[in-house]
Amino acid sequence: MRISKTIAETRAAVRELRAAGRTVGLVPTMGALHAGHVSLVRAARKQCDAVVVSIFVNPTQFGPNEDFAKYPRTWDSDCALLEREGVELVFAPGAEEMYPVGASTFVEVECVSDRLDGASRPGHFRGVATVVAKLFHIVAPDKAFFGQKDAAQVAVLRKVVRDLNFDLELVVCPTVREADGLALSSRNRYLSAEERGQALVLSRALRRVEERIAQGVLESAALIREAQEMLAAEAGVRVRVDYLRIVDPSSLEDVADVCGGALVAVAAVVGTTRLIDNVVIEPRK
Secondary structure, three states, rough: OEEEEHHHHHHHHHHHHHHHHOEEEEEOOOOOOHHHHHHHHHHHHOOOOOOEEEOOOOHHHOOOOOOOOOOOOHHHHHHHHHHOOOOOOOOOOHHHHHOOOOOOOOOOOOHHHHHHHHHHHHHHHHHHHHHHHHHHHHHHOOEHHHHHHHHHOOOHHHHHHOOOOOOOEEEEEOOOOOOOEOOOOOOHHHHOHHHHHHHHHHHHHHHHHHHHHHOOOOOOOHHHHHHHHHHHHHOOEEEEEEEEEEEEOOOEEHHHHOOEEEEEEEEEOOOOOEEEEEEHHHHOO
């Protein structure tokens, strides 16, 4: 496994892969890797000849009072995991490599980036769109792999790929969960045992929505009301719900019902840790 810290070295390594006739899959990460990331790496391995993983805790997607400084950094274990998975190249730049002195150019996706997490974290998706556009430009992958758990991010990045004419396929892989339903996240390690138990209310609320849809309840307002009642009853004082919304998966705009398909998304702060989760509802036949 090759490790690159610079853009020039990364481009040279990818050129070598291309010269050997190999297709390239990119898995962008911020490190602190877990089984969800492994699922993306394995999907990339199945669909591409060579896998590139980026590890970069991107400062521009964190707000001034967020957890950039304490975001988990587990470099040695990350590299060991990626080597076991047969990754060809790890791109791990420093902030000064990705954002040279005086950098003032950003990618901003109007409207979509102001919804769901974008409404709660102003500037977050500008940072995400900018760094991912840079990674696409540097690596020029055939396919890039992201998790469904970050559904709002996926919607923003689909717009980036389309609007900026990136010649790649964006592949979205299913959310990976613990046996009890908790969606895997690098931030889960912040949770105490008690908080982890309380965090399960997010996936339970989403399952309640799915159950009620299967029973024929299709109006968003009714579904949201039932899920909110569950959250209020079970969440406890250390869980502060940020949003629970039923939206169009592409525009992230609210929808009146789920007949045409929908994204049911929830975000909450458990203790001091912000968690997100969602389920996709397929269109009714």
